[in-house]
Amino acid sequence: MGGGQPTKDFREDDVVSLDEDAVPEYAEEFCTFIDECVTTYHACEFFKRELTQAGYVEIKERESWVPTLKAGGKYFVTRNTSSIIAFAIGEQYSPGNGFALITSHIDALCMKVKPVSRANKDGFDRIAVAPYAGGGASQSFDGSFSTWWDRDLGLGGRVLIKGGDGKILQKLVCLPKPVARIPSLAAHFGEPAKGPFNYEINMVPITGLTAAGTEEAVPTTMGKQHSTRLLKAVAKELGVSVLDIVDFDLELFDKTPCCLLGFDSEFISAPRIDDKLCSFAAMTALINATSDDSFLGKSGIVSIVGCFDMEEVGSALRAGAKSNFMQTVMERIVEAQIGAEGDDVSPYTTELFGITAANSFMISADVNHAYNPDFDGIYLEGAKPMLNKGVVIACDPNAHFTTTAPSIAFARTVAELSEVETQLFQIRNDSRSGGTVGPMLSERLGVPAIDLSICQLSMHSIRAMTGAKDPGFGIKYLEGFFRHYQTVFGIVQQDY
Structure with missing residues (x-):
């Protein structure tokens, strides 16, 4: 070959293989979740089981919550057995303090x-x-x-x-x-x-x-x-x-099971990624954070996750994000006057809920489009999210997303404290944007919000793919949102 380095015989032990220890955190757990949660009802049941094992108590909409909800308690409630809201009340919570909300959806195309x-x-x-x-x-x-x-x-x-x-x-x-x-x-x-x-x-x-x-x-x-x-x-x-x-x-x-994909298993190939991915990340983050007694002991907020049905068909009906489900749950938590010992009925007011909403912040967590190199020309330069890189801030000036400059500042501050990278996504002017549960919930609740995503390829296909590291990035960021909420809220939120 004329002057080059001498060739080296190829040996089998030269091959770099991916052993089990190299599989990114939460990749296999996410695949297990997808394979079990074939419908919205199965996903809701999965979360009920995981929450119960983590010490959460199921409460019913038709029962009074006033004598039940206590500071330091962890609870969940379902509607239609296809939507679920879980929340943990910090031991230092007092009525009027904020809610750290993450909202997503667990229905999928079928x-x-x-x-x-x-x-x-x-x-x-x-x-x-x-x-x-x-x-x-x-x-x-x-x-x-x-x-x-x-x-x-x-x-x-x-x-x-x-x-x-x-x-x-x-x-x-x-x-x-x-x-x-x-x-x-x-x-x-x-x-x-x-x-x-x-x-x-x-x-x-x-x-x-x-x-x-x-x-x-x-x-x-x-x-x-x-x-x-x-x-x-x-x-x-x-x-x-x-x-x-x-x-x-x-x-x-x-029916085909999930699998890791790529020469070094860099990807996850799976059905129902939209949006079993963000809902899995959100609920796992809540369980992780609230399983830490020191976090709950110091917390003065309510950490809450809502996973809704019906998003793919407009979020309507009583189990959708347009319904009163999240609003009613928040109002009932405030109304229970956590920490008011011995009260069977508490003096709930609209004033108190208004203060609560203003002190709250919501992450609307829904999947977004990863960069597809085979269709480079359709992406906005500088806003082409990559798989296995970090979470995605979704922007749209026409209110398809909730993102604003103050909410970007909030999200990036959480990212710095959580050591997770953020990326940007915005659709080009000659393309059509999708939507999330974020705008309708922010409008109904009056809470500041951001649309923050985990990215995927082949959205709305029967089978899609995401990065093997992406479930872990999502969980790490969303857990950081709960853990650092009070610090970040004090830094960023100035009555915007």
Whole structure:
């Protein structure tokens, strides 16, 4: 090779391999969470279990909280079993002090089983579904759901069962294997394979083969609406009779497990990243911070996380961020007059809640777009977030995000104290911005806020990817938000 350094024989022990100790913190825990939390109901149940193990006490909306909530206590409440709010009250808290809020969402794009799902045709068992996503049906399928062709789909959700005492009980179900697939049309057929498609008839998942007229219907109302095989599969998994199934909310989802990806496992490939990622980071951060007795002992604030359903379809209904869920929880915490010993009823006032809101700060935590090198020209220079680099401050002057100059100062101060890098994201003027739960909650609650994200690629695809270090960065930053809140609030917030 003429004058170069002598070549060295390649040996197997020259290979640099990634051992288990090199896997970034929380990467495997996040993958476990994703694989278990196949629906919003499963995610809510997962958080309930983790919070209970960390010493949190479940409270019910229909019960009085005044005699229950105490300074130094840790609590959680759910709504519709698909949204959850958890909070810890500092031992030094007094009414009027602020709330350190993190809000996110735990719903994800999926296909909901229709109330009448029988769709068998010409010997094929099929299941009728509807897209769960924002926008019109055509827009949803052409965009987000174009990635759902040729995927192995699982089935899960919540099922209402008639108990032996006549009461209706809820059970969660997730069938153990893939049960459906939406086959694409081979390119050999020419123009019909290119679309446009009628997604009501061209994208119906196939679940099996049954000769016409051979299926014996279940003699119930549900048996008229759904196939016998679907009902039997759900009943078998739950260990109940098909006759006891009253109704259900079921959905199809990507059944393929998460995995680390890349030559050195730099990435996580997973379904449902939007937004199981930020909700996982937020709830883990809360548990980490509030498991430290010294933190709770010195804290004069309420540390609170809200993970909402319905975000992908507009955040409406009683479980969405537009509802009164977060506002009611905050008002009831203030109304309980933490530390007022012996009071059964406390003198709650709008004045007191107004002071509380002004002393509070909210992080709206939702995933954002990472830089994709194959589409370099669509990103704003200087605002192209990278995977495995840090959290992302999302900006938009048209109020799709809550970020302002004072809130950026707040977020960067938290980052410095937490030793986590921040990046910026803003959409170009010739592109369309998405939105988060942040603006609607900030408007309703009157709290200053920022949109702060963990970035990902392939947003709204059936399967996306994030950096293997990114769950850990998110948890470290959000835990720092709770731990350093009182210090940072005193530095930055000057009645902006």
